[in-house]
Amino acid sequence: MKKLLLHVCCAPCSAYVIDQLQKDYDVILFYFNPNIYPEIEYEIRKNESENYAKKLNINFVEKKIDHNIWLEKIKGFENEPERGKRCFICYKYRLEETAKYAEENGFDIFTSTLSISPHKDSAMINQAGYEVSKTFNMEYLESDWKKDGGFKKSCEISKENDFYRQNYCGCEFS
Secondary structure: OEEEEEEOOOHHHHHHHHHHHOOOEEEEEEEOOOOOOOHHHHHHHHHHHHHHHHHHOOOEEEOOOOHHHHHHHOOOOOOOOOOOHHHHHHHHHHHHHHHHHHHHOOOOEEEEOHHHOOOOOHHHHHHHHHHHHHHHOOEEOOOOOOHHHHHHHHHHHHHHOOOOOOOOOOOOOO
């Protein structure tokens, strides 16, 4: 099986995606989310994701970075609407770090859970993924995990596992 690095944002978004990907890939979770604010929100989501990974016996990697670096990346786009330029910059930055880690650590392919949210633009996420894949010469797995009831299934798995469910993407501007 190909070794796949899965960028995860939270346990509720990850659960269904992990279930689907494990059928065809050796999945490792990668938690890189400098957009999440405040710090307590970041920790809650990270801990929930890490605990779920342990439950499934899946390796979990966290790459933490100062939130201020992320703020510098999106500077000037704070007032963009959800699904706007700020989001594209954010997706691309998180996928760049995912692909970089994947390349440095012998992965075959990378992707993200981000497209499971009905509030996210899957085409925009995939565009960022393809751009990043060219930079790092890594294969990117295109996704729209919300299709075919994926979001509904992720909600069901979340309920079964009593996951904390946030009501915003994590960014203080969303």
